[in-house]
Amino acid sequence: MKICIIYHSESGNTRHVAQHLATACDGKLIGISDTANYNRFTRFLIWCKKARGEEATSIEPASIDVSGYDQLIFGSPVWAFKPTPAIHAAINAVKGCEGMKATAFCTHGGRPGQTAEAFQKWIEDRGMKCVGNANIHQNDIENKKKTKELISVLIKESKTV
């Protein structure tokens, strides 16, 4: 089974979990960057406002061809109880995803809020089937048991589960 893991990470937690997933399934990893220019003093508030409003932002890569994969996994930090504008843009940017299976995960600081619901809606709006959702606290990303549980929810046929 060919799996593509598409993630956004600003401070590395989500990237860390995405790398574990990629190892578990020999998956392809695609990291998304938010290319908007933010003032470093005000960006926290802008990030929260945009995430809360379920906005998308400009990203690199701007287009992601996923034809040829059997499953997609989307990963994001939680910002203001939602996935980030960059992962929202990435879900909008995938090409060839119609009818594909997809799962999603987030890393968070204790309050994931409506992240799972937003992920499910955005995935289904693009014609994919949302078949799993998981979250992990930022303090648990090195926890083997929790990581294994997350992998078993997100990947149905992994090598290490």
Ligand SMILES: Cc1cc2nc3c(=O)[nH]c(=O)nc-3n(C[C@H](O)[C@H](O)[C@H](O)COP(=O)(O)O)c2cc1C
């Ligand atoms: C702008 C911003 C907003 C955040 N909002 C939340 C939140 O609403 N709930 C929560 O549990 N954690 C929140 N966090 C914490 C992050 O979700 C958490 O640290 C995450 O693991 C960061 O992922 P990253 O290292 O991949 O960027 C927020 C962090 C930032 C920077």
